[in-house]
Amino acid sequence: MGTIQSYINDIEKDIYQIRRQLHKYPELSGEEVNTSALVKEKLTEYGITYKNGFAKTGVLGIIQGSKPGRTVALRADMDALPIQETNEHTFVSEVDGKMHACGHDAHTAMLLGAGYALKQVEEQLEGTVLLVFQPAEEASPIGGSGPMMEDGVFDEYKPDVIYGQHVWLGLPVGEIGVRDKEMMGASDRFSVKVTGRGGHASMPHEGNDAIIIANQMISSLQTIVSRNVNPLDSAVLTIGKIEGGHRYNVIPKEVTFEGTVRTYKPEVKEMIKQRFHTILHQTADAFDAEIDIDYFDGYPATINTPAYAQQARNTAKRLFGEKATPEVEPALAGEDFSRFLLDYPGAFIWLGTQIDDASEQKPLHDPGFQLDEKALPMGSRFLAEVALDTLHSLSHQEG
Structure with a gap:
């Protein structure tokens, strides 16, 4: 069997292509029909079973390992914002007044990449990994996580732990931000x-x-x-x-x-x-x-479970080095992942995606928002590896 890194290398071009495709054709909260269709197309291509129709456009990918164990969920949001993009790169939004200015296109692409890699090692997998593609994160106060759970996204497979990941412009590529408790407001x-x-x-x-x-x-x-x-x-x-x-x-x-x-x-x-x-x-x-x-x-506020914040920190250090998880302050920005954490233990982490010239970095929700795509394969690898590490830890605890 190959390593997670080798499988991420195999799928790296696909991760970039998916992100850019979604960036060119953004869809607002509740409108993610084509985004959802692309997710299902890729899951089918990768041989990953899925269920759909949660909160209308939400999708649940299911990877069942050959070994018994617990269940870990990984979540990515899919919706864009009503913003007119001002960038000039080759994949700017072609939809007037709509833009992926918060990185949800990258989140979706990274989770698909992680799903591909995990599918390749399902023979070694100690349990089940759920890939949660969530709509309507930007549609506060209702959002998409609550409606997905109301529609039964976890009725058959209940996660023992859930992780979410967000691109973060205040951290350089190669760093992961995670806190034991308060993460978002x-x-x-x-x-x-x-x-x-x-x-x-x-x-x-x-x-x-x-x-x-x-x-x-x-x-x-x-x-x-x-x-x-x-x-x-x-x-x-x-x-x-x-x-x-x-x-x-x-x-x-x-x-x-x-x-x-x-x-x-x-x-x-x-x-x-x-x-x-x-x-x-x-x-x-x-x-x-x-x-x-x-x-x-x-x-509600996004409050991490300390044990799984530490697990995320341990995985990040193993992958990217001892200095990969600097101390970070929480942010008062809202995050719909918080509703998952009300029902299931887990952690929300920030993936460093700062561009090379930090002085030119525009913030989240800005018409000139950009991220460093070099971080995307790293984000996919981190998601896959933290799922494996967590499943292994859970199985070891049971033993």
Whole structure:
């Protein structure tokens, strides 16, 4: 039998080709029909059994080893973003207003590469590996992981451990980021409509200025993090959009604003949510205004299981060297993988994909997002090897 590395070498060109194909033809959350079809085509080509139809376009690949053992799941998300790409490489998006600006095309390609390699060593496999191709990761607050589980993706094969992997631009190629607990934040959203009374700008006493009221609300909301959250905890409350007014000399009747709350600890999240509603309602009462609040509980925080974070760290060091897993700080960006971790132990890891000129690196969700493709075969190898290492560890524990 060959090694995982040798099989990744065999499939390396395919990994690049799949990623570039998906990048050229991105599909938004819930629209991943052609992406799902490509995944199923490749699984069939590689001889991997699959089931499909989870959360509409989700796919589950199944690799059953010849030896008895436990079950490890590996997850990749598939959806793109409503962003117009500004890059000029040879495989830029050909779909207007849509782009893989978060690396999900790379995630899908890497998981297919890992699946190919694992299929080649199924005679040595101590248990089962599940390949979870998830839609709608970007569609917060519903997402795709919850609907996949509701549709029974793990009804027949329940994972003992699950791993997810995300390209990470803050780490150079060859490094893996993983933490024992908090990895990504909870990502709540809100939309607020303030209704006052319109009027002429020269006669403000006859109206009830919704801009002034919204301004007071927004300023007061910032005191939640600065004065209600323990400084040793992490939280962010950001207003990202404001709409109101029609003309320079008209007092508007309505103003709407939208934003997000990011936290790690559930108790901090709930405190902020409570204070958020209290401040807005009391401010509306003070100004004799009406208020409509839509608050969406988004993805929970992504909290790794320490034992499997350590397993990921051990595998990364074995593959890429002792310095391959530097200390990393958690991020408050949201991640739908968190819902898998609520039901199953596992770990979410970051794969270093920083381009050579870091000063030119654009962030995730940027129209100029790029990654260093040299990391993709490494990501495939890591996924395959961490699955093998985990299955072996689980079997050894049972023994």
